[in-house]
Amino acid sequence: MTDTVTAPAAASPARKARKPATHFDPNPAKAGWFTRIVLLVICVLWLIPLIGALVTSFRTTSDAANTGWWSVIVHPSTLSSLTLQNYSSALGGTQHMGTAFINSLAITLPATFIPILIASFAAYAFTFIEFKGREFLFLTIVAMLVVPNYVAFIPILKLYRDVGLNGSFPAAWLAHIGFGMSLAVYILRNYMSTLPKTVIESAKMDGASHYMTFYRLVLPMSVPALASFAIFQFLWVWNDLLVALVFIGPGNNEPVTVALTGLQGQFGKGWELVTAGGFITMLLPVIVFFALQRFFIRGLTAGAVKG
Amino acid sequence: MLVKALIALVTVAAGIGAALLLYYILNLIAERLPGGWEDRIKPYLLILPAFLAIVVYLIYPTVLTFINSFKDNFSRNWVGFANYRSLFESSSFVKGTLFNTLLWILIVPAVCVILGLLVATLADRLSPQGEKTAKTIIFLPMAVALVGSAVIWHFIYDSEPAGSTQIGLLNGIRSIFHQGPVAWLNTSTFHLNSVLLMVILIWGQVGFSMVLLSAAVKGVPTDTLEAARMDGASERQIFARVVIPQIRGTIITVFVTVTIGVLKVFDVVYVTTDGNFNTDVLGNQFWTQISTFFNYGAASAIVVIMMAALIPIMWYQVRHFRAEEAA
Numbered sequence: 001m002t003d004t005v006t007a008p009a010a011a012s013p014a015r016k017a018r019k020p021a022t023h024f025d026p027n028p029a030k031a032g033w034f035t036r037i038v039l040l041v042i043c044v045l046w047l048i049p050l051i052g053a054l055v056t057s058f059r060t061t062s063d064a065a066n067t068g069w070w071s072v073i074v075h076p077s078t079l080s081s082l083t084l085q086n087y088s089s090a091l092g093g094t095q096h097m098g099t100a101f102i103n104s105l106a107i108t109l110p111a112t113f114i115p116i117l118i119a120s121f122a123a124y125a126f127t128f129i130e131f132k133g134r135e136f137l138f139l140t141i142v143a144m145l146v147v148p149n150y151v152a153f154i155p156i157l158k159l160y161r162d163v164g165l166n167g168s169f170p171a172a173w174l175a176h177i178g179f180g181m182s183l184a185v186y187i188l189r190n191y192m193s194t195l196p197k198t199v200i201e202s203a204k205m206d207g208a209s210h211y212m213t214f215y216r217l218v219l220p221m222s223v224p225a226l227a228s229f230a231i232f233q234f235l236w237v238w239n240d241l242l243v244a245l246v247f248i249g250p251g252n253n254e255p256v257t258v259a260l261t262g263l264q265g266q267f268g269k270g271w272e273l274v275t276a277g278g279f280i281t282m283l284l285p286v287i288v289f290f291a292l293q294r295f296f297i298r299g300l301t302a303g304a305v306k307g
Numbered sequence: 308m309l310v311k312a313l314i315a316l317v318t319v320a321a322g323i324g325a326a327l328l329l330y331y332i333l334n335l336i337a338e339r340l341p342g343g344w345e346d347r348i349k350p351y352l353l354i355l356p357a358f359l360a361i362v363v364y365l366i367y368p369t370v371l372t373f374i375n376s377f378k379d380n381f382s383r384n385w386v387g388f389a390n391y392r393s394l395f396e397s398s399s400f401v402k403g404t405l406f407n408t409l410l411w412i413l414i415v416p417a418v419c420v421i422l423g424l425l426v427a428t429l430a431d432r433l434s435p436q437g438e439k440t441a442k443t444i445i446f447l448p449m450a451v452a453l454v455g456s457a458v459i460w461h462f463i464y465d466s467e468p469a470g471s472t473q474i475g476l477l478n479g480i481r482s483i484f485h486q487g488p489v490a491w492l493n494t495s496t497f498h499l500n501s502v503l504l505m506v507i508l509i510w511g512q513v514g515f516s517m518v519l520l521s522a523a524v525k526g527v528p529t530d531t532l533e534a535a536r537m538d539g540a541s542e543r544q545i546f547a548r549v550v551i552p553q554i555r556g557t558i559i560t561v562f563v564t565v566t567i568g569v570l571k572v573f574d575v576v577y578v579t580t581d582g583n584f585n586t587d588v589l590g591n592q593f594w595t596q597i598s599t600f601f602n603y604g605a606a607s608a609i610v611v612i613m614m615a616a617l618i619p620i621m622w623y624q625v626r627h628f629r630a631e632e633a634a
Contacts, residue, residue: 031432039429042422043444046510050447052462052476066472068479069462099311106315110322115360117326122357131350137358142628144365146621148571150593150610152368154375154382154603169318178364185357210349211334239452241574242594257454261578264458271461271474278458282451289450293443297518 057275058082064272086276090263097280099252100259104238104284106169107248107255111176111237112230118177119184120226124214126185127192128200138189144182152178153246160247171247172255176237184229191225192218227295235285256281329356369614376607380600390608404587405612407501411572411588415505415512416565420558422509423516427524428546430517442521446514453511453574460507460579466490495585504586507575512568516561523557524550563620570616589613 055069060083072078091098125131126138156175157166165171195218203213219226241257248254250262256277263277289296333352337345375382376390394400426445430438448456465475466488473479478488492500527550535545551558573590576582582591589609596606 031429031437035429035432039426039433039441042426043441046444046448048476049459049463049510053459056462064474068472068474068476070476070479098308102308102312102315106319110319110326113323114326117330118356118360121330122354125350125353129350129353131347134350137354139625139628141357141361143621143625144361146567146617146624147365147369148567148610148613148617149364150571150590150613151372152364153593153597154607155368155371156364169315170322173322174360175364178360181357181360182365210353235450239454241452241454241577242590245594246597257452260452260454260458264578274458274461278455281455285450285452286447289447297446 053275053278056272057086057279058084059272060085061270061272086272087280090273090276090280097256097259097263097277100254100256101280103169103253104255104257107172107176107244108234108237110169110173111180112233114173115177115180115184115233116226116230119181119188119229120219120222121214122185123188123192124210124218126189127195128197128213128218129210141182141185145186147182149175149179149243153242157246167248167251167253169248169253172244175243175247176233176240179243180233180236184233187229188222188225191222195221224295227292231288231292231296234288238285372607372610372614375603376611378604378607380602380604382603382607386604390604394605394608394612399587400592403585404582404589404592407498407586408570408572408588410498410501411505411508411569412566414502415508415569416562418505418509419512419516419565420520420561422513423520423561424524424558426513426517427521428550431521431524442514442517445517448511449514451511453508454578456507456511457575457578460510464491464503466492492580492586493584498585500580500584501586504575504579507579508569508572512565516565519557519561520554523554527553563623567617567620570613 052069055072056064059069059072060081063078063081072082091101126134152175160166160171165174200213200217203217208216238255239257240255241261244255244258245261248258250258254262260274260277260281264274333355337349337352340348377385377387379386379389426441430441433441451459462474463476465473466478467473467475469487473482473488475491477491481488491503494500531549531553532545535549540548571590572588573594576586576588576591577594580586582588582595587595589612593606593609596602596609
């Protein structure tokens with residue numbers, strides 16, 4: 001759902017935290033027991049599915065097939081039968097989640113970096129250079145935000161077939177570059193237009209070229225927006241199934257999402273293996289999420305709240 | 308595996324290198340141009356790659372998809388409205404696929420907004436540490452691929468034959484009360500299975516809605532809340548009459564964003580039921596038409612139907628943007 005419109009719009013530098021409550025009004029809206037219980041229930045409901053799958057991924061084949069995952073929690077004595085075997089079988093051998101992991105990296109890294117490069121140049125031109133047709137061209141990009149990537153599959157599939165690109169990494173890169181581009185340009189331009197114009201103009205007065213201004217001034221100042229788009233594009237590409245299914249498909253170059261789908265269809269009942277595969281798929285996004293949560297959430301909020 | 312990793316690394320380096328080289332060459336071209344031309348051409352050179360990507364991957368395919376929807380399954384001969392006619396004459400498409408997609412659109416965005424607002428408002432009253440923990444938990448599923456979510460939810464919805472041990476939580480609970488198992492995802496009475504699949508998507512998306520709405524709630528000026536309190540308004544009244552009107556813009560943004568995503572939903576349905584048991588949606592039908600029936604005409608027509616639903620949103624988006632730029 002990353003093809004969104006205003007979603008991860010860039011962090012605007014001007015946001016302030018809410019003022020603290022004044023002394024004659026010591027936050028009357030404090031959490032009562034009702035609030036706490038409702039939130040606790042929601043949080044528990046949110047965690048249960050994750051816990052169930054996580055537990056299963058460490059169970060033996062017969063345990064996973066013959067008893068519910070909760071029995072580990074109900075009968076803690078069975079904890080000792082948990083094993084890491086599923087992870088090693090899913091990574092190596094015939095399940096090749098390990099290879100798929102490398103494929104996912106090979107697809108995701110360029111598909112994240114290249115659109116940012118392209119979009120930041122375009123956003124710079126849209127923000128700091130006057131040219132004919134600027135408004136019309138940018139409105140075209142705004143309109144393209146909403147177009148679903150479904151339009152591209154059949155025409156691009158045929159185009160790739162003609163040039164022999166189907167199934168290769170560049171096939172996926174180029175598609176993700178195309179699908180992410182309008183959002184990237186939109187976010188970066190919105191952020192760049194909040195940068196102080198006077199600084200850029202004075203740089204120009206001093207004789208700096210566009211490239212110098214871009215590399216030395218605009219790019220470093222836009223890091224928050226670049227980071228938040230990078231995280232989004234990364235998660236979107238890593239977690240994507242449809243684009244990978246259409247342009248790469250099952251086989252040598254398949255990413256983790258396609259491999260996981262295959263694992264699920266192939267085994268039917270070997271759920272301990274499928275869950276291990278599932279958590280291998282989730283590993284990197286969850287690390288990125290926890291490491292960059294601040295960037296992620298700040299990027300998500302500020303620009304959209306503007307709406 | 309090592310060889311594979313090396314090949315991947317080289318490919319990645321080549322791809323990124325090619326992108327950097329492109330801009331180096333574009334700059335070189337611009338600098339070679341005589342005097343005034345450099346400044347005139349430069350902005351267009353800078354936006355050229357971005358536009359090329361958009362034209363090749365969105366604009367040109369949109370036109371072609373529209374044309375293909377009036378052609379036969381291999382896009383060779385014109386067939387007029389035949390693709391649309393056969394879709395709309397099929398009751399499994401109208402009463403199944405199309406109706407289900409409508410249900411998804413009606414239910415998921417609304418639930419996401421309401422739950423997101425609930426969590427945002429309630430968590431705002433906790434201690435900072437408590438708020439952070441609660442929000443992280445709700446937000447975490449956003450990092451999980453929908454394929455992964457479907458695997459995770461298997462251990463809630465799974466159903467084994469009556470008599471054997473249940474490994475899905477819902478049927479496990481039923482067995483405590485000596486109730487027989489229910490095949491949850493096969494039960495389309497009142498669209499129960501579609502609703503259960505929606506729960507998977509909602510589980511993943513509430514975090515998004517919560518983060519946006521939480522920032523909006525925190526952005527409501529404290530003096531407006533204090534003024535209402537001094538006038539004797541209850542907390543509930545303050546929420547409905549003071550907070551909600553001030554965060555309306557964000558609510559609309561979240562609603563629109565989730566709606567667009569839901570209209571395109573594919574992964575959840577594909578990996579759980581593959582559209583069987585009356586759970587089909589437009590996205591999954593598109594893939595079925597391509598991969599099972601090799602019918603590019605019908606698949607294109609489905610995309611055009613999707614586009615038709617999105618055009619009002621596109622129009623709103625452009626208008627909204629212009630109004631904001633003018634302000």
